[in-house]
Amino acid sequence: MKVLITGGAGFIGQHLARRLRDEHELVALDVLHPQVHLHPEASRAAFPGEVVIGDVADPHAWDRVPRCDAIVHLAAETGTAQSMYEQERYVRVNVDGTRLAGERAAGWGVPVVAASSRAVYGEGRHRTTDGVIGFGARPAGSTPEDSTEDDPHHPVSVYGQTKSDGERALAEAAATVPVSIVRPQNVIGPGQALHNPYTGVLAAFLARLREGKGLLVYGDGTQTRDFVHVHDLAALLHWMLEHPPTPGDPRILNCGTGVRTDLNALARYAIEGSPRDDVEVEHVDVTRAGDIVDACADLGRVRACGAPLPKVSSRDAVAGFIQWSWDKPGADSQAWDAALGELEARGLTS
Numbered sequence: 001m002k003v004l005i006t007g008g009a010g011f012i013g014q015h016l017a018r019r020l021r022d023e024h025e026l027v028a029l030d031v032l033h034p035q036v037h038l039h040p041e042a043s044r045a046a047f048p049g050e051v052v053i054g055d056v057a058d059p060h061a062w063d064r065v066p067r068c069d070a071i072v073h074l075a076a077e078t079g080t081a082q083s084m085y086e087q088e089r090y091v092r093v094n095v096d097g098t099r100l101a102g103e104r105a106a107g108w109g110v111p112v113v114a115a116s117s118r119a120v121y122g123e124g125r126h127r128t129t130d131g132v133i134g135f136g137a138r139p140a141g142s143t144p145e146d147s148t149e150d151d152p153h154h155p156v157s158v159y160g161q162t163k164s165d166g167e168r169a170l171a172e173a174a175a176t177v178p179v180s181i182v183r184p185q186n187v188i189g190p191g192q193a194l195h196n197p198y199t200g201v202l203a204a205f206l207a208r209l210r211e212g213k214g215l216l217v218y219g220d221g222t223q224t225r226d227f228v229h230v231h232d233l234a235a236l237l238h239w240m241l242e243h244p245p246t247p248g249d250p251r252i253l254n255c256g257t258g259v260r261t262d263l264n265a266l267a268r269y270a271i272e273g274s275p276r277d278d279v280e281v282e283h284v285d286v287t288r289a290g291d292i293v294d295a296c297a298d299l300g301r302v303r304a305c306g307a308p309l310p311k312v313s314s315r316d317a318v319a320g321f322i323q324w325s326w327d328k329p330g331a332d333s334q335a336w337d338a339a340l341g342e343l344e345a346r347g348l349t350s
């Protein structure tokens with residue numbers, strides 16, 4: 001079949017495209033965003049199919065896309081911290097763009113698989129000292145629990161809010177065509193942008209490791225995340241494409257390892273994966289607006305519906321990313337210092 005991948009020239013899109021290329025004809029709709037693509041022509045050439053250059057939030061761009069048999073909607077603005085001061089831009093692309101993807105799927109009468117994010121959960125699920133389950137901001141002494149797909153949305157960033165609104169923007173399409181939504185945790189792997197200081201703590205670690213500088217962990221490093229390998233996400237997206245749900249009954253799945261990694265461990269894994277052993281971990285007493293403390297996926301539903309479970313541990317994924325990226329061009333660490341400075345200047349740190 002002919003599959004449209006919006007954002008197909010990006011990190012996850014290229015991995016998915018390589019996975020699908022032997023089975024399907026592929027088309028990408030991608031604006032080749034300069035913040036993501038240092039060499040747009042190379043990104044375009046790397047995509048194994050036709051690339052329509054256009055903005056998903058522009059209805060005219062969709063008119064230039066050939067009719068396809070399924071849509072995988074990945075295009076988005078993805079910087080959590082940046083979303084706190086570029087709100088209009090994030091709403092336009094992540095909400096309006098997703099609505100247009102749903103409308104196009106409904107117009108063509110074809111399934112859509114869309115990337116949302118774990119950011120919709122915000123601080124997610126917790127259990128209080130009295131054993132009561134709650135969601136969102138955590139009371140003192142409570143323990144974080146893994147987020148399930150039925151948990152309420154409590155986003156703390158504009159990015160998370162736009163992903164939550166983007167899911168809702170698919171509701172109309174979901175009444176008539178199969179709609180699948182995936183909520184990935186932190187995705188890592190080869191091909192991740194190394195020069196985009198608005199996403200990805202690991203690219204920041206890589207830059208400092210290469211310069212022989214200490215790895216900067218914001219806070220005490222006990223914050224937890226769930227780092228999933230991009231191959232595992234691509235496998236899940238592939239399965240969702242092959243298993244469209246019934247129209248009127250959209251399927252939402254988490255994507256993660258189901259295992260928490262704290263940021264101190266993440267820094268250690270990065271150092272272990274690098275050729276350096278002379279680099280320390282430094283803690284910086286700063287909190288960025290929009291950041292959460294803890295996150296991890298519950299995989300019960302993924303397991304129950306027979307979708308593929310993750311194969312790569314977070315530790316192996318981190319080491320693999322550092323090794324693959326070590327000699328690739330990327331921004332120097334100053335770019336991340338400048339991104340933090342932008343937040344400070346706007347009063348978005350504490």
Ligand SMILES: NC(=O)c1ccc[n+]([C@@H]2O[C@H](COP(=O)([O-])OP(=O)(O)OC[C@H]3O[C@@H](n4cnc5c(N)ncnc54)[C@H](O)[C@@H]3O)[C@@H](O)[C@H]2O)c1
Pocket residue numbers: 006007008009010011012013029030031032033036037054055056057073074075076077078093097115116117118183184185186187188193
């Ligand atoms: N990478 C992660 O850790 C992660 C985690 C959760 C969810 N997601 C979601 O997965 C999807 C893909 O993320 P990614 O990591 O591959 O990001 P990416 O930035 O590498 O790729 C996004 C692609 O979308 C394109 N794009 C951006 N704005 C566009 C627009 N207005 N019109 C058309 N194309 C546009 C970019 O040029 C880029 O090629 C996004 O929806 C993101 O929110 C990613």
